[in-house]
Amino acid sequence: MDGPRHLHQNAPSAIDGIAIDGNVAMLVDLLKLATFIGGPMREGVADPMGITANDLRIVLALGGEGELAGHELSEIMGVTPMNVSRAITGLMQRGLVEPGLDQSNRRRKPVRLTAEGERLFCDTIPAMAQVGADLFKGVPQRDRDAFRRVAAAVLARIVRWGD
Numbered sequence: 001m002d003g004p005r006h007l008h009q010n011a012p013s014a015i016d017g018i019a020i021d022g023n024v025a026m027l028v029d030l031l032k033l034a035t036f037i038g039g040p041m042r043e044g045v046a047d048p049m050g051i052t053a054n055d056l057r058i059v060l061a062l063g064g065e066g067e068l069a070g071h072e073l074s075e076i077m078g079v080t081p082m083n084v085s086r087a088i089t090g091l092m093q094r095g096l097v098e099p100g101l102d103q104s105n106r107r108r109k110p111v112r113l114t115a116e117g118e119r120l121f122c123d124t125i126p127a128m129a130q131v132g133a134d135l136f137k138g139v140p141q142r143d144r145d146a147f148r149r150v151a152a153a154v155l156a157r158i159v160r161w162g163d
Contacts, residue, residue, distance in 0.1 A: 030154075044131040045124055054079060054087045056124070059096065059113065063121030067100035067110035096120055 038053055046056040057077045062068060065076075070088060074081045088111055091097035096117035100110035113121060136144060 040131050040135060041128075044134075045127040048127060049120065049123065051120075052087070052090075054083060055091055055096075058084070058087050058091060059117060059121050060124065062097065062111065062113045063118065063124075067102075067112040069102075069108050069110045072110075091117070 041056065042053045046053050049056070051059070054077070057079070058073055061073055061076050068076070070081060070084050073079075073088075074084045077084065088097055092111075095114055097111045098114045098117075100112040102108040102110055
């Protein structure tokens with residue numbers, strides 16, 4: 001895989017020649033990464049498993065976080081509530097997701113993975129390992145570890161955004 005045809009490291013861009021600080025450059029890089037990571041995840045994980053990219057994101061979110069309501073999935077995924085609702089309906093019809101129960105808030109309608117959904121979640125791990133091996137090939141372990149530390153710090157800050 002050569003990646004997106006229009007993503008070239010040496011191609012001139014609209015921001016060439018504009019003085020930007022390191023934070024802006026990192027944000028641009030993160031936006032590119034967030035945009036383009038979907039291709040390898042779709043081609044290497046979702047498609048072989050017979051699910052859509054949105055389905056995969058829901059399965060991964062529920063597998064990693066546990067029960068979540070539709071609006072929470074929408075926030076995590078950056079997808080409209082209507083698209084999340086459609087995906088949840090499809091996953092329920094396939095027996096991968098079922099309604100959860102929030103004892104403390106009966107108005108909240110969480111969903112969770114079924115046993116079959118949990119099996120699918122577990123099946124994503126080897127596929128993601130293969131995608132990761134390809135994408136991170138040649139990246140030294142110390143750089144991978146540093147990236148994970150930075151990502152964790154940024155994620156922790158994002159949840160407090162605006163505070």
